[in-house]
Amino acid sequence: MPFKPVEHPKCPKCSKSVYAAEEMLAAGQKWHKTCFKCGLCHKSLDSTNATEHGGELYCKQCYGRKFGPKGYGFGQGAGTLSMDTGAHLGNTETQMSNKPTDPNYG
Ligand SMILES: [Zn+2]
Ligand SMILES: [Zn+2]
Numbered sequence: 261m262p263f264k265p266v267e268h269p270k271c272p273k274c275s276k277s278v279y280a281a282e283e284m285l286a287a288g289q290k291w292h293k294t295c296f297k298c299g300l301c302h303k304s305l306d307s308t309n310a311t312e313h314g315g316e317l318y319c320k321q322c323y324g325r326k327f328g329p330k331g332y333g334f335g336q337g338a339g340t341l342s343m344d345t346g347a348h349l350g351n352t353e354t355q356m357s358n359k360p361t362d363p364n365y366g
Contacts, residue, residue, distance in 0.1 A: 271295050272315050287312030298322050 268277035273295035284296040285307055296305050300322035311323040318326065 273317070284310075286310045286317060291317070300326065 268279060269283075269290040270276065271278045271292045272289050273291055276292070278290040278292055282293045283290045284293055284305075285291075286296070286305075289312070296310065296317060297303060298305055298310075298319040299316040300318060303319050305317055305319055309320050311318050311320055313323065313327060
């Protein structure tokens, strides 16, 4: 078993180590108290009113304004990554079809 130095979790906001004395928890990540602010109105947050979106924290008011009210239909839940190729519109991707095969690859 390799020796592993103690690693402090990195604050998603400023990418610096977060120590226990200053950590705030949101979205399964640890943030500095000083970084635990709404990205829009810069109001200080706590774990009860902070909402994380794309590595940024928002208060509930700003989140609602920016991303719409909950229960709107789209974009609910975490990790919904939409890759719309437009295939349903009749678009077809043909860029891959003329790629030469390299016998030395692999
Ligand atoms: Zn930070
Ligand atoms: Zn706000």
